[in-house]
Amino acid sequence: MVFSHGAAHEAALSLVIVRPRKRQRRAMTRHYSAFSLFKEGLRGQKGWQQAWRSPQPKPRYDILIIGGGGHGLATAYYLARAHNIRNVAVIEKGWLGGGNTGRNTTVVRSNYFFPESTALYDLALRLYETLGRDINYNIMLSQRGIITLAHSEAEMEMAARTVNAMQINGTDAELFDAKDVRRVLPLLNVSPQARYPVFGGVWQGRAGTARHDAVAWGYARAADRLGVDIIQSCEVEEFLVEGGRCRGVRTSRGEIRAERTGMVVAGHSSHLAAKAGFRLPITSYALQACVSEPIKPVLDTVVLSPGTGTYASQSDKGELVIGGALDRVPSYGQRGNLPVLEDVVSGLLEMFPSFRQLRLMRQWAGIVDVTPDSSPILGESPLPGLFLNCGWGTGGFKAIPAGGTLLAHLLATGTHHDISRPFDLDRFARGRLIDEAAGSGIAH
Amino acid sequence: MQLFPCPFCGPRSESEFHFGGDAGNHRPEGFRAVTDGEWSNYLHARNNPRGAANEIWMHMTCGEVFRMERDTVHHRVARSFAPGEGDGHDGMAH
Numbered sequence: 001m002v003f004s005h006g007a008a009h010e011a012a013l014s015l016v017i018v019r020p021r022k023r024q025r026r027a028m029t030r031h032y033s034a035f036s037l038f039k040e041g042l043r044g045q046k047g048w049q050q051a052w053r054s055p056q057p058k059p060r061y062d063i064l065i066i067g068g069g070g071h072g073l074a075t076a077y078y079l080a081r082a083h084n085i086r087n088v089a090v091i092e093k094g095w096l097g098g099g100n101t102g103r104n105t106t107v108v109r110s111n112y113f114f115p116e117s118t119a120l121y122d123l124a125l126r127l128y129e130t131l132g133r134d135i136n137y138n139i140m141l142s143q144r145g146i147i148t149l150a151h152s153e154a155e156m157e158m159a160a161r162t163v164n165a166m167q168i169n170g171t172d173a174e175l176f177d178a179k180d181v182r183r184v185l186p187l188l189n190v191s192p193q194a195r196y197p198v199f200g201g202v203w204q205g206r207a208g209t210a211r212h213d214a215v216a217w218g219y220a221r222a223a224d225r226l227g228v229d230i231i232q233s234c235e236v237e238e239f240l241v242e243g244g245r246c247r248g249v250r251t252s253r254g255e256i257r258a259e260r261t262g263m264v265v266a267g268h269s270s271h272l273a274a275k276a277g278f279r280l281p282i283t284s285y286a287l288q289a290c291v292s293e294p295i296k297p298v299l300d301t302v303v304l305s306p307g308t309g310t311y312a313s314q315s316d317k318g319e320l321v322i323g324g325a326l327d328r329v330p331s332y333g334q335r336g337n338l339p340v341l342e343d344v345v346s347g348l349l350e351m352f353p354s355f356r357q358l359r360l361m362r363q364w365a366g367i368v369d370v371t372p373d374s375s376p377i378l379g380e381s382p383l384p385g386l387f388l389n390c391g392w393g394t395g396g397f398k399a400i401p402a403g404g405t406l407l408a409h410l411l412a413t414g415t416h417h418d419i420s421r422p423f424d425l426d427r428f429a430r431g432r433l434i435d436e437a438a439g440s441g442i443a444h
Numbered sequence: 445m446q447l448f449p450c451p452f453c454g455p456r457s458e459s460e461f462h463f464g465g466d467a468g469n470h471r472p473e474g475f476r477a478v479t480d481g482e483w484s485n486y487l488h489a490r491n492n493p494r495g496a497a498n499e500i501w502m503h504m505t506c507g508e509v510f511r512m513e514r515d516t517v518h519h520r521v522a523r524s525f526a527p528g529e530g531d532g533h534d535g536m537a538h
């Protein structure tokens with residue numbers, strides 16, 4: 001091996017430095033595969049190309065997207081891929097995925113109650129199933145299933161109703177009895193003396209987890225390759241309104257104009273909406289999560305207990321990833337308070353007494369955008385030319401491929417896709433809420 | 445854990461309080477026709493400010509409703525007061 005000898009290695013390096021033209025001719029590695037990993041191993045990992053550029057903002061684009069979370073980046077990707085609109089910029093005030101996309105507990109599922117919701121979330125899950133191949137980026141989708149527990153006879157009846165609704169709406173669902181639950185959760189406290197005894201639950205086998213950063217980075221890299229400008233450290237401060245239409249934005253790095261603008265800023269939606277002159281049916285809350293120290297595999301499915309209000313899964317690194325309810329106080333402080341964390345952890349210990357000895361490694365929070373019916377808002381805003389993708393609240397990671405597809409459709413055509421139509425802002429004035437808070441008792 | 449000042453009981457744990465919405469969100473009333481838009485604005489639209497907020501809260505322990513001015517980013521409470529005090533306008537929904 002040439003590189004096993006230090007001197008030879010240095011000589012090769014200095015050759016490269018002395019003769020830069022030769023180096024430029026060397027092909028950069030852009031495609032990710034087992035073969036390119038092997039090839040780069042032999043080349044000393046020097047040919048990898050940056051995953052995306054960091055361009056200066058241009059003064060004008062066809063379409064602007066505010067917010068470089070999963071939904072914003074996916075929107076840019078589908079505009080370029082599905083609609084061939086490539087003169088597009090994504091403007092992010094911080095770093096890609098630094099909002100909720102990089103803070104969530106990565107559960108993906110489509111176990112909702114109403115047909116409109118199943119159409120939306122199952123589109124997302126189906127797109128997730130092939131996303132790794134589509135964007136040539138391993139998003140580490142793991143369809144390990146989710147079990148939503150039922151803690152009483154009455155909850156078992158509701159579970160049966162949910163399973164029926166899901167099956168009629170065309171997604172996979174199974175009603176589990178207590179024996180089935182014990183099979184998938186051997187460490188669960190199933191004692192009849194438990195504060196929340198286990199009667200069974202709703203199982204969705206296609207649900208699971210995916211790697212949150214990989215989803216953001218994969219979409220960013222794929223969109224960049226198609227010509228989209230991704231601009232980080234650039235905050236949108238005002239909207240440019242001319243003739244009653246949104247004509248672009250004023251940012252911390254100057255004015256950027258566009259015919260259509262998409263606003264995809266999750267918990268900050270009301271703040272920007274106020275600058276555009278309207279209010280939204282959204283309240284911002286901190287949602288917390290935490291992880292334990294890493295341990296050997298003990299939990300190979302996602303579990304959610306409506307009784308304790310806690311849900312958990314185990315990451316590939318071995319950490320238990322734990323989440324629960326919203327903080328009680330409307331907030332933009334990205335921290336989370338102790339009372340809810342205490343509830344979440346005591347819920348976990350109620351479910352899994354053997355986790356009592358584990359240490360918590362990290363705790364954090366994201367600011368989520370909660371609507372009265374726990375369903376998202378997709379559609380044109382009251383300011384013409386400005387389009388919304390928000391209101392995902394505690395559960396929009398699972399929806400990223402669908403949210404991106406549908407906002408791209410709205411921005412490209414100016415009209416709704418059939419799947420986004422019911423989620424328009426007008427549902428609040430028309431009284432046609434899609435109440436998943438009541439329908440599926442959603443937590444996340 | 446944060447302490448909120450109930451104007452009647454003094455500082456108490458945040459978990460004793462219930463958020464009641466924006467101060468000054470008045471129910472459209474009277475005999476005139478109320479449009480869908482007005483109803484929806486009253487029922488669903490929120491100020492949800494990032495920064496200074498003017499809100500209605502309930503202290504569940506004593507059952508009293510009051511107003512609180514606080515900051516939604518760093519959670520500092522500027523003041524809390526009983527309806528009809530403070531700026532003389534109770535800010536409650538009538």
Ligand SMILES: Cc1cc2nc3c(=O)[nH]c(=O)nc-3n(C[C@H](O)[C@H](O)[C@H](O)COP(=O)(O)OP(=O)(O)OC[C@H]3O[C@@H](n4cnc5c(N)ncnc54)[C@H](O)[C@@H]3O)c2cc1C
Pocket residue numbers: 066067068069070071072091092093094095096097098099100101102103104105106107108234235236237264265266267268272287288289323364365366367368389390392393394395396397398399444
């Ligand atoms: C603790 C926690 C756990 C969760 N668990 C799950 C889960 O298990 N499953 C699930 O499906 N969902 C979950 N969610 C919800 C999910 O994370 C969000 O719904 C989803 O990530 C929203 O994606 P987004 O792209 O819309 O928002 P974000 O990822 O928040 O992106 C919005 C971006 O906009 C940027 N921005 C804001 N204002 C401006 C401005 N003025 N100018 C420029 N940029 C701006 C922000 O910096 C941010 O990067 C969880 C959320 C949290 C906080």
Ligand SMILES: [Zn+2]
Pocket residue numbers: 450451452453454503505506507508
């Ligand atoms: Zn009191």
